Amino acid sequence: MPELPEIETSRRGIEPYMVGHNIVRTIVRQPKLRWPVSRQIIELENASVLSVQRRAKYLLIELSSGWIIGHLGMSGSVRILPKFSEPEKHDHVDFLLSNGKVLRYTDPRRFGSWLWEYDLSLSSVLKNLGPEPLGDDFDGAYLFNKSRNKKTLIKPWLMDNKLVVGVGNIYASESLFEARILPHRLAGSLTESEAELLVATIKRVLQRSIEQGGTTLKDFLQADGKPGYFAQELQVYGRSGEPCRVCGTLIESTKHAQRTTFFCRYCQH
Structure with a gap:
């Protein structure tokens, strides 16, 4: 998608x-x-x-x-x-x-x-949307405050458009890996420093993907018909059973809210 x-x-x-x-x-x-x-x-x-x-x-x-x-x-x-x-x-x-x-x-x-x-x-489809992830309104303080007492798992929580828009399955998995945070921790367990790191990582991962023209896994093409090249940089998404590029541990996958989540049990905590 x-x-x-x-x-x-x-x-x-x-x-x-x-x-x-x-x-x-x-x-x-x-x-x-x-x-x-x-x-x-x-x-x-x-x-x-x-x-x-x-x-x-x-x-x-x-x-x-x-x-x-x-x-x-x-x-x-x-x-x-x-x-x-x-x-x-x-x-x-x-x-x-x-x-x-x-x-x-x-x-x-x-x-x-x-x-x-x-x-x-x-517009009914645009109402109730959260902040843009690349905007100034999405920062560590915002994410930390929103996470207080949340019993939701971090990964599906990040994908809620009422929290922040546009952080879908691919980029939630990739951002959590780069921030070294396990996707099945509770959102409420985030510390202030982890929230700051996670926001900075989400911004960096999204911006890097934009610069690469997005991620082509199957159907997506750019406006000129070319694929997106960020797929070549994916660290965990779609790599279940393959060695982690950082530590060599095999990447694992599980289901969160009907979506497949990929992670490295050694690198993420």
Whole structure:
């Protein structure tokens, strides 16, 4: 599933081709996604693109008349292509641009979404989201205060979008490994110094992944069709049974809240 670095990579990839240009019209081949594609998107014509932003794992395309809110779901990606590129089986939505390009949304599982909102403050999918992990509001003091008396395991706690957005399965596992914290400790067991370290590590891991173009494990592609290269740097995620790159102990895996967690029992405490 595309996580925050993949969405930020996509945002950066499509922004230069969209801002300052018009969406001439849309082609919606499959309107039945996680939620039906909004009627305003299907009927969109000659709308100026003012900005391309991101909130959590949502792409936000600001138009002169409102906002397009895109989510890539479990297997989706967006690419910039020449206008007359032939669609393939899982190419569900095209945004035809005035510069002769097309923003194409591809999603084999069809679990993404394309919604319309006139005012972002009214969006039901964006409300109740926690701070951005790369922002100043997410710091050690915030994480420590939120962790007090929490009986939840640290790993699924970090993945709660009400706590902090965009720290999904891959980056929670990787960040906990680099911070040397076992994922099945209780959140309430974090010390102040561990909270400071964990926040700094999450920021560093996410930023490093963004610089590498995200993580391609199966479906994700950047806007230019290239894979994300952070997969080559993964320390624990997807490496169960393989030796830890630090100590040589075999990486273990377990299930937390229906998601597989990877860790090194020797390096993490």
